[in-house]
Amino acid sequence: MASSTPSITETPMKSSMTLEDIIDDSPDASESEYDRSCVASTPSPVDAESEADEETAVEADADMMEENTIETPVEASIDTLEEAKVKASIDMPGKINAVSTVPPDKYNKFRGERVYVIEEWKSDIILCMHGLDERIIHFFVSRDVLWLSSPVMRRLLVSHAQEYPFDAEDDMEKTCMTCECPEGSRAMHLDNEDPEIFLKLLQIVHHKPDAGLLDANFDTIIRIAINCKKYQLHQAILPWEQIWIGKYLKHILEPGYENWLCIGEVFDVEDKLIKLIEILAEECSITYK
Template identity: 30%
Template sequence: MVAAAQDVGDGRVEEVVKEGEEERRAEFCARCKEPLPLWASETPSDIDINFVRPAAAISGSSNNDLDTSMHTLPPSTPITYPISPVSDLIIHLPATTTTANGNTTVITHRYLVSSQILRVVSPVWRRHLDPTSPFRSLTTTLETISDRPHTLMTLYDDDPDTLLSVLNILHFSTSNIPITSINFGQLRSFAVLCDKYDCIHVLNPYSKVWLDEWAPVACEPGYEDWLFIAKVFGDGRNVKELERLLVEEAGSLSVCETYFLRCGRVVETGLMPEITLNKIMASRSKELTRQISIWRQFLQSFISENATKGCSNWDCVTLSYGNLIRSVEQSGLVKIFNLLEEWHGNIRDFEEKTGAIQLANGTRFHGYGWCPVENLNVGLRSKLGRPVDN
């Protein structure tokens, strides 16, 4: 290369250098896509869960050859609940349960109720039970109980105990209804059932007490389904606060988009309102993009433009450059800053990692109380501060 340079002269060498630089820049459409100076784009990041999108959820056994016939028990005797003394409808609800030794069995629940009451309280049930409805169920099975003909209506995927409680409330049999206290799982089940059959008003005499019990802890991990419960019951308490926390504490959606990790804990998204989930994920992505852009701009300027801005002490400058470069490499975020990887962890963990990146100054080298490099550090941290709206 040296001999070739001597043959063609200094002008040719300069031209070759410029062509190489142009080729490198042609790989990127704008400065924001250029690799950061001093760090190779292939620099590996740390092996860290934050750099990996959560895997798809496993549904069922992956061993298709496994014979499960020996683990499935025959259907048990149906459990019948005579809820209405003048019943004319049998609600048939099959439910699969797992015993303590791992066997599964189907338990059939039968609820003897009044079809007239169900038609009044629920437009969903009305469509299936009203003789004049075009959406009436095609099932016309009849069964005689106590010399009265009963129509049979089959429901699926409902919680048997929750359905029993709702039907008891509808038929004014409330002696076993929990009036003052209810666990969070039960509250969620009530919300699911009443939302499914559009009869949430049935719980009005009880729901306020239940919601008062759980609204204060809605922002704590494990209670993310409060977003669904609050929407169903029309209770706005702690909804915005929980949404803001999830923007900070939620990682990327899983590959199957059925869950995300909140500070290492799995949060299923099946009940989360779609518009709310999309809003949380969009806000999370926007904030991460904002912070990464600020870091990229800072590092580009500091390294390539000698942004020590007036510090004349070489020892101070050397310390600042070396400390910054080493800090960035130790953070494991080189590929993130080079836009070659995506941060799949939460914003708080990202801020913790970037917060450990140091920009030391050498005040002790030049003997006065404030170094110009510190102005850069203060300005960077100020820009990284999250807007109030977030």
């Protein structure tokens, strides 16, 4: 018996369908005019509000950063200027009295024969120089400069003990019975047979040299070299020795310059002494009786 139900031709279903296939097959697709780009680009009201808040926050941060970049250099420059003013008021030295035979008021309590203020601004130690002529000369100097100038000075500053007695009658005005320096003045006593040359060396290491050293005579150069060797101040006179060597080494074989034998080591010119030694050996003789 034949069936009365009409046959329906079925369309085979695709094994995998995409969202586009579903939309294309939908009968309402043309009526709803489904816009996929609209779905992708149109944010929800909540999302739009969040993005607006975020955008406002970003703009606020940008404005704040811009203000900071404008104000910071001004504040930094003001702080730098103030710091420079404070530093200048602390570190800027006053008028330097490099060599003074009449001490300023602050040094009047030192009643020695001569007072030389080598470093007025930061003089924190007094060198009491006892010469062969029994004069006592006070040198106001910087301890740090002496410390850096030579190993001999460092040893003296570390190991030096007060060797001179103090008058104990009045503790308020206790002074050294030898040089009259107050006990609390951090004085250091040195014995030196040539205070005049020692003064010139102190001026050199404190960067306050005597301009006369540029044209110093050979006798002064010899005395400087002897003191440099004693206190190991070779590095301090390096710029000067080139001037002196250029001026006097060319006369090494002339009469009156034989003392190059004494100072050749200090100025590192031993190789130039060989010819001088040969000449002296030829001209000098010993007579035996």
